[in-house]
Amino acid sequence: MTRKRPWLAAVFALVYPGLGHTYLRQWLRALLWFGFALVTVMVFIPQETFQAVESGGFSVYYEELSSLPFEVTLPILVVQLCNVIDAYWSALRNNRAAAATATAGEGEVRCPHCRRNVDDDLDFCHWCTNPIDTETAAQ
Structure with missing residues (x-):
């Protein structure tokens, strides 16, 4: 929205x-x-x-x-x-x-590189294509 x-x-x-x-x-x-x-x-x-x-x-x-x-x-x-x-x-x-x-949505996974929301089941950011470590990205 x-x-x-x-x-x-x-x-x-x-x-x-x-x-x-x-x-x-x-x-x-x-x-x-x-x-x-x-x-x-x-x-x-x-x-x-x-x-x-x-x-x-x-x-x-x-x-x-x-x-x-x-x-x-x-x-x-x-x-x-x-x-x-x-x-x-x-x-x-x-x-x-x-x-x-x-x-x-405070518990959402964010890309550490571009800070955009990503799906928690992906191991990469679909915005900037960088790999995501899901343990550190949820913070």
């Missing part, structure tokens, strides 16, 4: 819902956040706003979005904020689990 940067997961989640969870390799969670944000947008933004893209292009669409009342944008902002917070907390949980895994 690799450590991830929580602030980077939050920034990715801010850019697009589910993107922060994709960075964390939480595929199902990313898909759920993307779908939840999409459903929220489809429910709260009026259909005329979407039709403005077809008729007038991006500038008309931007004007339509700018004129939306606060009651319409609030649920979308809440979903976005919850997505960012969840991505940040998920990265923190991931890092705590990675730290716990790293400390749990």
